[in-house]
Amino acid sequence: MFGIDVLSLLLLLIAAVTSDVTDNELDDSCDLSSDLLTEIESYGPTVETIINSVLNGKFKGGTYNELADFVDKFGARLSGTQNLEDSIDYMLALMNEYDLENVHGEDVEVPHWLRGIEVGEMVEPRTAEIEVLALGSSVGTPQEGIEAEVLVVRSFDELDEANFSAAASGKIVVYNYEFVSYGVSVAYRSQGARRAARYGAVAALVKSVAPFSMYTTHTGQQAYEDNTTQIPALAITAEDAAMFQRYQDRGEKIVVKLNVTTQILPDETSRNSIAEIVGSEQPEKIVLVSGHLDSWDVGVGAMDDGGGAFISWYALAVLKSLGLRPKRTLRAVLWTAEEPGLVGAYAYNTTHYDELDNHTFVMESDEGTFTPQGLIYTAGTRGGCILAEIMKLLTAINATQAVYSSGGVGSDISIWTNVIPGGSLLNANERYFWFHHSEADTMDVLNPDDLDKSTALWASVAYIIADLSEEFPRDFNRTTADLTKSELMKKVMESVAANKIKLL
Ligand SMILES: *[C@@H]1O[C@H](CO)[C@@H](O)[C@H](O)[C@H]1NC(C)=O
Ligand SMILES: *[C@@H]1O[C@H](CO)[C@@H](O)[C@H](O)[C@H]1NC(C)=O
Ligand SMILES: *[C@@H]1O[C@H](CO)[C@@H](O)[C@H](O)[C@H]1NC(C)=O
Ligand SMILES: *[C@@H]1O[C@H](CO)[C@@H](O)[C@H](O)[C@H]1NC(C)=O
Ligand SMILES: *[C@@H]1O[C@H](CO)[C@@H](O)[C@H](O)[C@H]1NC(C)=O
Ligand SMILES: *[C@@H]1O[C@H](CO)[C@@H](O)[C@H](O)[C@H]1NC(C)=O
Ligand SMILES: CC(=O)N[C@H]1CO[C@H](CO)[C@@H](O)[C@@H]1O
Ligand SMILES: [Zn+2]
Secondary structure (H helix, E strand, O other): OOOOOHHHHHHHHHHHOOOEEOOOOOOOOOOOOHHHHHHHHOOHHHHHHHHHHHHOOOOOOHHHHHHHHHHHHHOOOOOOOHHHHHHHHHHHHHHHHOOOEEEEEEEEEEEEEEEEEEEEEEEEOOOEEOOOEEOEOOOOOOOOOEEEEEEEEOOHHHHHOHHHHHHOOOOEEEEOOOOOOHHHHHHHHHHHHHHHHOOOOOEEEEEOOOOOOOOOOOOOEOOOOOOOOOOOEEEEOHHHHHHHHHHHHOOOOOEEEEEEEEEEEEEEEEEEEEEEEOOOOEEEEEEEEEEEOOOOOOOOOHHHHHHHHHHHHHHHHHHHHOOOOOOEEEEEEEEOOOOOOOHHHHHHHHHOHHHHHHEEEEEEOOOOOOOEEEEEEEOOHHHHHHHHHHHHOOHHHOOOEEEEOOOOOEOHHHHOOOOOOEEEEEEOOOOHHHHOOOOOOOHHHOOHHHHHHHHHHHHHHHHHHHHOOOOOOOOOOEEHHHOOHHHHHHHHHHHHHOOOEOOO
16 A cells, blocks of 8 residues: 555544544543552552663663664665565564564565655756655656756645646646644645646655754655656755745746656565563453554664664563563554555554454554653543553653543554554654654664653553553543544544644
C-alpha cells in the first residue's frame, strides 16, 4: 500500500471507529474505589525499583548505548531495503539476547521507493544551486530534466484562485505556506504535487514542513491521485521558498532547472518485530508497547523513531531482568514501514484482528523521547482516572502528567485508539520537527538521561496496566452513534493540529 495522506487517514480513522468514541472531559471527582486506589498505590515500590535500576543501576545509559550501537551499525532504514531487513535480524537477535519471549518477525509487504540524484538550479533571476529533496513516492524528472518558470503560492486557496491556477500550467509550483503546526501544514507535503498537477504544473517544490530551518530539507510521504499526471514532488528549504516569494512579489521572472531520478521497485517482504513477556495469569490479554524501526533515508532515524522503538523493547528487557512478570502479556512491537503509510500496523491489524479485542491497552512513542513529562492518552473517564493515579507514582522523574487526547494518539496505533484505549509518551518535544525526516535526525538529538527516564516511565506504566487486577476499562465515554461524522472529523483534526496524532 502506497501513500496515505491526511484525508485518507482521517477517513480510515472514521471507518475504524466501529464502537466507541470518547468525548471525555476528565471529571475532577474520579470515583475509583478505595481498594483500587490502594492497589495502584501499592505499585509504588515496584516503580521505585524500576526507576532506580534504569537511572542509577545496571540499566543506566543502556537504552542510549544500545540505540547508538544500532544506528551506527545500520544508519537509515528505508522501507523495502535490505538494510532495514538486516537491522530487523539484528533486533530479533538482540531481543533474544535480553531473554525476551516469543521473539519473532511477522511478514509485511512493504513499498520500495528509492531516491537517486537530485539537482536543483536556479537560472533566473540569478544562478544558484537550490537544495532539493524528493518526497517519498515522488517520480523523477524526464531524462532531459525540467527547466521551467516558477509560480509561488502561499496556500492551496491562493493556488485555486482563477488567475493563479490559470498561470500554473507548465510551471514549477512553489508552496510557500505559513507553517502552523506539523499536523496542519503537512497537507502541503502530502497533497502539494497532485493539486498543482490539476492545473498542469510540471513539478512541485514544497517548503519543508518544519518550524525552524538552518537551510534544512525534510522529506516525508506524499501521494498522487489517479486522474492527474504524476509530477516530481520535492522539498526545498524555508529559506529558498521565502526567496522565491520575494522575487515573485518584485515581479521578477524565476526559472529553475531540475534533474531528479527516483525509482519505484517491486514491493518487498519486511517484518514487524515482536517480543513478549508472557502474562502469568491471563496470557491471552495484551498490553502493547511500540515504536517503528524503519526510517527515512536521510539522517539515521535515531529520533524518528529509534528512540520510541528502543524504549519499547528495552522496557521489557528491564522488567524481565527484574523478574517482573505481570498477569497479562506485555508485547513489544517494532513496526516496519510506518513512514510510507503505517504499512506494518495495517498488516498487524489483519493478522491479529481476532486478538484485538484482547488488547487492553496500546502504547506507541513516535513523537520524541526528550525529557518525559507523562502520558498522553485516549480512554474513557474511568480509564483516565486510573491513568492519573498511575502517573502519580512517577514523581521521582517528574513525569506525572496524564493528558487526555480526544482524537487518538500515536502514529501506527492511531488506527486503533478510537476503539482500544492507548497512550503515547508526553515529552518536551518542542524541537522534534526541527530534526524530523532530515539529515539532522542523528544520535546527537538524543540524551542518555532522557532515554533512561523514558524507558522507566514506559516500563512502569505498561507493567502496572498489565498487572492490575482490574482489566483496563474500554469504557469510552460516548458512543459514535452520539457523534455526527463532522463532530468526529473535527475531533480528529484537533488532535492532528495539536500534534497528538502524527500523520507519518
Ligand atoms: C541528470 O543527471 C544524470 C546523472 O548525473 C546525468 O547523466 C544527466 O545528463 C543529467 N541530465 C541533465 C539534463 O542534466
Ligand atoms: C492574481 O490577482 C491578484 C490580484 O487580484 C494579484 O495580486 C496576483 O499577483 C495575481 N496572481 C497572478 C499569478 O497573476
Ligand atoms: C481528480 O480527482 C480529485 C478528487 O480525487 C478532484 O478533486 C480533482 O478535481 C480531479 N482532477 C481532475 C483534473 O479531474
Ligand atoms: C482491521 O481489519 C479489519 C478486518 O479485516 C477491518 O474490518 C478493519 O477495517 C481494519 N482496520 C483498519 C484500521 O484498517
Ligand atoms: C481473548 O480472550 C478470551 C478471554 O480470555 C479468550 O477466550 C479468547 O480465546 C481470546 N481470543 C484470542 C483470539 O486470543
Ligand atoms: C517538572 O516538569 C514540568 C513539566 O512537566 C516542568 O515545568 C518543571 O520545571 C519540572 N520540574 C523539575 C524540578 O524539573
Ligand atoms: C457513559 C459515561 O461514562 N458517561 C460519563 C461521561 O463523563 C461524564 C463526566 O466526565 C460523566 O458524568 C458521565 O457519567
Ligand atoms: Zn516516526
